[in-house]
Amino acid sequence: MDGIKIRRVISKKKKLCPHCLKEVKPTSNLGGWLLPQEYSCNSCGYFGSVALEDKN
């Protein structure tokens, strides 16, 4: 019985900074599960839980 696989619901979509629209990086691997995900932007210094989803 090896047909059961755990499905990961973690989105691999890129998140974009709401300020400068550059890609932001999640600040925690646990974000979105135990805690609200937060993101940081290396371009403008933005930090927060709001990020835009890249639609491509």
Ligand SMILES: [Zn+2]
């Ligand atoms: Zn930014």
